[in-house]
Amino acid sequence: MKISINRQYFIEQLNHCLKAISPRTTLPILNGIKLEVKDNQLLLTGSDSEISIEITIPTEVDNEEILEINEPGAVVLSGRFFVDIIKKLSGDFVELETNDSYQTKITASKSEFNLSGNDPDQYPLLPEVNDEESIVLKSTVLKTIINQTNFAVSLSETRPVLTGVNWQFNDEGIKFTATDSHRLALRKLNGDQFAMESMNAIIPGKSLTELNKIINDSDDEVEIHLSQNQVLFSYGNMRFISRLLEGNYPDTSRLFPENYETKVTVDNSSFYHAIDRVSLLAREGGNNVIRMTVEDGNVELSSNSPEVGTVNEDVNTNGVEGEGLKISFNSKYMMDALKAINDEEVTIDFFGTMRPFTLSAANSDEVIQLILPIRTY
C-alpha cells in the first residue's frame, strides 16, 4: 500500500473512526484502524465488535484531489497512536507506505515515522446487513429522537434489554421507548414513509450515544437498514453498524394512566431552573429527592437536608387544575424529562401521590416522559 492523503481531511475521518474503538477490547487487533486501498478508494474501519464504523475516502472531494493512490494494499495500524501522529505532523499531505511485513513508513515534511503494523487478514469481517427493510431520516431528526429517549436507558446490566432503546415499527410509524424502570421516555414518529410491517429492534444506548456524536445537526439524510441482529446507519461516506440487543422488550403501553387528578402547566425553562435550584440541597443531602406541593392553585417545591438547611421555591405556573397534591420525585429525572421536551410550555399530569406522572408538551403528545414518584409520605 502506498498513498498520499490530505492531512486535515484524513484527521477528520480518522476521528470518526476512533469513536468505534474501545481501549477495553478483548481482541488486540481491534485497538487498530484498518486501512484498505482498493477500487480507487481508501476504506477506514474501526470496531469494538459492538459498533463498527466504515468510512470510504474517494480520491477527490468537491473536485479537489485529497487522495493519491500509488499502490493498493491494506494494513492495520494502532488506532489512537496512529491518529496522534497524523495530527502532530506538519504539512498539507502525508505519505503512507507499507512493506510486506506491514511495517508502515509515515512521512510528512521532514518527519519520518516507521510503525509496526498488523496483517489486515487478521481483522474481523464486518457483519453483513442486508437491505431489505430501510427508512430514511434527516440527521437532525435522528439526533432529536436520540436526545429525547437515550438518556432514559438503564445503566445496569441486570436486564440487558433495558440498556437499549426499543424501536417499534407499525403501520402508523415508529415508537421509540427507553426506560430504566424508574422513568420512561417515549417518542412517536408518525408518517407513511416510516410505516413498516410490525417489528421491533432494540438498539444499545451506547451505540446511539456514539452515533449522536458523529452525525451533524443538519438536513443530511441518514439511511437506516435493519436486519435480524444488526442495524446499519448509512450517512455520507460513513457506514455505522451496531449489533441489536436480543430479548423481548417489556410491553410498556399499559404503564400510562388515564384521567389525571392534578394537572399543572409550567414554562419549561423557568421550571427547569427552579428544580435545579431546589435540587442543590437535595444533592448535598446525598439523594436527589425533592418535594412538590400543589395547594389552592399554588405550586411549591421544597427540599431539606438535616445538617445543611432547607429550601422553598414558589413556582410560577401557567395553570393548575384538579386536586391538591403532595408528591416527591428524583430531581434529576425531572430535569432530564424537561430537557427532552422541545417546547416552551410543558404539561404535567399527576394521578395521585403514589402513581407515575407524565410530562408532555402542552399541545403535542409526540414526546411523553413518565416518572415514578418516591414514597416519602
Next chain:
Amino acid sequence: MKISINRQYFIEQLNHCLKAISPRTTLPILNGIKLEVKDNQLLLTGSDSEISIEITIPTEVDNEEILEINEPGAVVLSGRFFVDIIKKLSGDFVELETNDSYQTKITASKSEFNLSGNDPDQYPLLPEVNDEESIVLKSTVLKTIINQTNFAVSLSETRPVLTGVNWQFNDEGIKFTATDSHRLALRKLNGDQFAMESMNAIIPGKSLTELNKIINDSDDEVEIHLSQNQVLFSYGNMRFISRLLEGNYPDTSRLFPENYETKVTVDNSSFYHAIDRVSLLAREGGNNVIRMTVEDGNVELSSNSPEVGTVNEDVNTNGVEGEGLKISFNSKYMMDALKAINDEEVTIDFFGTMRPFTLSAANSDEVIQLILPIRTY
C-alpha cells in the same frame, strides 16, 4: 448581618475566594467562606491555612450600587455549596440575612434557602504581614515570571524547599529560581525599583499557581509585601497571602557551565513541534527520552520504541557552531523550557554529552533554562 448584593458581582468575587479553599482541609471551618460586614463594606475570606484570600466589596463600584447594608455582622457559610446556590438563583440581587444562631436566609426572586452557618469567631485569624519591604509589579509581568519558572518546581516533598520558587533580592534586582534537580528555570528582573537589601523568599509553587489564575494579563499593579514567614500580594480589592517555605534554598549559581562545546540556534515554535512529534514515540515507549544528533552542521532528532517503531526528524536550524554531539534528554523538560522562553529564536548551548545544557533567547539572558541530559550512550 443583613445585606442585599448584586448577584453577578458577588459570584465573581466568591469564585476568586474559592481558589483558596481546599476540600482536603483538616480544619472543617476552612471549608467555608467568611462573610463579614463592617465599616460600610463586605469582607470575604477564604483560606486553606497555606493560602488566604481576602476580598473587600464596597457599596458602590463605578458609581453603581452593588451592596446595600441593612445590618452589620458576620457568618461562615459552607464554601462551594454556598457559591453554587448564589450561581443558580435568578434575579439581579440576592438578599442574605443571618440570625443569632448563624442560620442564614438567602432569598432571590421566588426562592428561599435557609442554610446552617458557623460562628465567625471560630474562623482562624489571617496572618499579619507588616509592610516593611515591598515592591510593585504589573500583573502581566508577574504572570510572565510565574509562567517562566513555576513549572520547574519539584512535585516531590523529599526536599520541601524545592517545591517553591526562590525569589532572591539583591542590589541589582530579583532572581527567580525553580528546580526539581533534573532541570532548572532562572528568570532575572533587573531594575532599581526592584532592588532591596539582600534577602530571599521561597514561595510555594501551589500558591503561585492559584495566584496566576486570579490575576489578569493587564497593566494593573500588584503590590508585593514580604515578611519573615508570609508574602502578601495586594491586587485591586484583593489581598492574597501565602506562607513562605522555611529552609535554605540551594546555591544554584555554580550549576551554569561556561564555554559551550556545541551551540545550536533554532526557531522556537518549529523546534517545539518537532520535539512534540518525536516524543510521541518516546511516550508510547513508556519514557520521554529522545535523542539529538549534531553532525556536520545537521541536527537530527530521533526516538524508538521496540514494539512500536522508530521516528527520525531533520531539524531546521538557524545555525550550528562547535563540535558534533550525541545527547539524550527528557522531551517534556525540553518542551517546558521552550515554552518559557518568549522569543522566536532560541539558543541551546551544550557542554558535552554528560553535562547540563542551557536554553535562552538568542539575544537575551533574562531567562535561562537548564536541563540535565539522560545517560543512554
